[in-house]
Amino acid sequence: MITQTTQPRHKFFSPARVGAIASNTLLELTRQKVFYFLLIFALLLIGASFFMDFLRSELQFQVLKDVSLGAMSVFTWLLAVLSTAMLLPKDIEDRTLYTILAKPVPRFEYLMGKLLGVFLLLAISMLVMSAMFAAVLYIKEQVAIAGAIRDSNLTAPAQIAEVTRTIKASTFTWSLVPGIIAIYFKAMIFATLTLLISTFASSWIFTIVVSVAVYLMGHLVPVAREYWQGDNGSWLAKGVEGGVTLMFPDLQLFDLASDIVAGNVITMGLFLQTVGLGCLYIGVYAWLAYFMFAKKEL
Amino acid sequence: MTDPAISIRNLTKIYPIPFKRERVTAVHDLTLSVEPGQVYGLLGPNGSGKSTTMKILLGLVPATSGSTQIFGRDSALVESHEEVGYLPENPYFYKYLTGEETLRFYGKLCGLRGAVLRDRARELLKLVGLEDAADRRLGGYSKGMLQRIGLAQALVQEPRLLVLDEPTAGVDPAGSREIRDLILEFKSRGITVLLCSHLLGQVQEICDRIGILHKGRLVREGELDSLISIENQTQLIFENASPDLLARFEAEAEACGAKLVEKSKPHTTLERFFLEVTK
Numbered sequence: 001m002i003t004q005t006t007q008p009r010h011k012f013f014s015p016a017r018v019g020a021i022a023s024n025t026l027l028e029l030t031r032q033k034v035f036y037f038l039l040i041f042a043l044l045l046i047g048a049s050f051f052m053d054f055l056r057s058e059l060q061f062q063v064l065k066d067v068s069l070g071a072m073s074v075f076t077w078l079l080a081v082l083s084t085a086m087l088l089p090k091d092i093e094d095r096t097l098y099t100i101l102a103k104p105v106p107r108f109e110y111l112m113g114k115l116l117g118v119f120l121l122l123a124i125s126m127l128v129m130s131a132m133f134a135a136v137l138y139i140k141e142q143v144a145i146a147g148a149i150r151d152s153n154l155t156a157p158a159q160i161a162e163v164t165r166t167i168k169a170s171t172f173t174w175s176l177v178p179g180i181i182a183i184y185f186k187a188m189i190f191a192t193l194t195l196l197i198s199t200f201a202s203s204w205i206f207t208i209v210v211s212v213a214v215y216l217m218g219h220l221v222p223v224a225r226e227y228w229q230g231d232n233g234s235w236l237a238k239g240v241e242g243g244v245t246l247m248f249p250d251l252q253l254f255d256l257a258s259d260i261v262a263g264n265v266i267t268m269g270l271f272l273q274t275v276g277l278g279c280l281y282i283g284v285y286a287w288l289a290y291f292m293f294a295k296k297e298l
Numbered sequence: 299m300t301d302p303a304i305s306i307r308n309l310t311k312i313y314p315i316p317f318k319r320e321r322v323t324a325v326h327d328l329t330l331s332v333e334p335g336q337v338y339g340l341l342g343p344n345g346s347g348k349s350t351t352m353k354i355l356l357g358l359v360p361a362t363s364g365s366t367q368i369f370g371r372d373s374a375l376v377e378s379h380e381e382v383g384y385l386p387e388n389p390y391f392y393k394y395l396t397g398e399e400t401l402r403f404y405g406k407l408c409g410l411r412g413a414v415l416r417d418r419a420r421e422l423l424k425l426v427g428l429e430d431a432a433d434r435r436l437g438g439y440s441k442g443m444l445q446r447i448g449l450a451q452a453l454v455q456e457p458r459l460l461v462l463d464e465p466t467a468g469v470d471p472a473g474s475r476e477i478r479d480l481i482l483e484f485k486s487r488g489i490t491v492l493l494c495s496h497l498l499g500q501v502q503e504i505c506d507r508i509g510i511l512h513k514g515r516l517v518r519e520g521e522l523d524s525l526i527s528i529e530n531q532t533q534l535i536f537e538n539a540s541p542d543l544l545a546r547f548e549a550e551a552e553a554c555g556a557k558l559v560e561k562s563k564p565h566t567t568l569e570r571f572f573l574e575v576t577k
Contacts (some may be wrong), residue, residue: 016406016409094389094390094391098384101358102383102406102461103407104307104455105379193553298358
């Protein structure tokens with residue numbers, strides 16, 4: 001005999017429901033073996049670290065950081081697009097979406113849960129890649145310090161400390177963190193954009209193609225902006241510029257890592273501006289995704 | 299006065315065809331009501347509007363016009379879903395979850411948690427006979443097992459209404475009989491069931507009332523017995539009646555002006571026969 005349980009009253013918003021969908025999405029994505037990306041990243045990192053032995057010493061760490069952060073950026077973007085593109089179509093195809101939405105789950109909570117699941121996956125991937133990156137840099141740093149001391153026959157503690165400080169300054173420093181966070185925000189923007197496209201796309205291939213196109217356009221936005229601004233700032237030019245900026249996020253704004261590796265200082269103001277812009281894009285795309293999904297006939 | 303479990307009033311659903319001026323009317327001015335505790339069979343050929351009606355009732359598709367209510371609440375409102383459990387046709391669920399994890403997932407969506415959720419999941423697994431498969435992933439479940447876990451998830455928040463779309467589709471006769479028995483069990487507990495099925499024999503066995511949709515219109519609706527009984531004929535079934543007794547009955551009936559239409563031995567059903575020999 002089934003016992004009578006006390007039914008909790010329905011809440012307009014329930015973090016527990018969103019959490020259940022998010023954790024299930026994370027589990028779903030990890031079962032799809034998306035973490036193979038991390039293996040490829042690890043192999044690339046190790047390969048690059050061997051390759052840098054053939055370069056001049058001052059270039060070694062810069063190249064390794066450039067390659068690693070570039071790979072991190074591409075892999076998290078790919079992970080964001082590929083893992084999000086299938087989520088909605090698969091739930092519709094398997095009819096699991098029907099069983100979820102037939103429960104007292106508002107559509108915005110379903111979307112929020114799915115998106116949070118992807119954000120969690122991206123966060124874990126970023127942490128793992130950052131840890132691998134820091135570990136490889138640390139190992140190379142120790143090898144470089146030992147080599148410098150040996151080759152220069154340094155014995156004085158002051159000289160050894162100076163060499164150590166110089167080498168450490170060119171490896172993993174906390175100044176890289178804003179660059180890594182900006183990469184994470186770029187991936188989150190694309191996850192949200194991909195979810196938006198999948199709410200109206202007829203197939204997941206279309207979703208991926210459009211996301212890739214937006215990625216490519218996102219790198220051309222500064223060029224387009226420059227062109228339109230050259231048009232004496234007419235209302236038409238401003239309108240087109242605004243539309244393009246909204247549709248295609250300026251991805252160069254999120255490329256703080258390149259500036260950091262090149263030795264430029266990223267101010268707190270610039271970092272917060274980048275994060276704020278990221279939140280704005282995520283918010284706008286998420287709202288549009290909800291707008292489309294709320295009206296979708298399933 | 300209690301609200302009907304389902305109340306559909308003048309429901310119409312029109313689908314526009316993309317890139318064409320034509321429109322398809324899936325449901326046309328449908329009005330029907332299902333009382334609490336009834337098992338209602340919604341029948342009709344493919345494309346008759348059954349699934350669309352169910353989807354509108356569950357808030358998955360908006361109606362073009364008309365209203366749908368569940369226990370007096372607008373079914374388009376998410377809150378009304380607290381009272382409904384739904385099993386779609388050929389559900390897949392998440393293959394990587396075990397039976398128990400699946401029920402816990404759906405339970406969390408309904409606001410259950412902790413010991414209450416754990417106990418509820420175990421009770422339901424027992425009810426649908428999947429206790430031994432509780433820790434197995436759904437990827438390894440048979441079709442019949444998937445339908446049973448589907449029924450269990452539909453029941454997780456103790457809804458007063460179950461909406462079942464072809465619950466025995468693709469299931470073997472033994473599994474189909476088990477699901478039929480479960481529906482009768484739900485009925486005995488006072489749960490209202492809206493059932494969509496092409497298996498008319500099964501519908502006849504379990505439904506109190508039926509509605510037949512054809513091309514989006516409700517062409518017949520009412521109590522099953524009154525709809526299918528032949529008013530001017532009567533059936534008597536005797537046990538151990540001698541040929542002499544039967545001859546006397548026939549003669550008496552003929553003398554009174556009644557006509558004997560058929561004289562035969564009752565049959566068991568093919569389903570019962572099949573289950574007997576494969577037991």
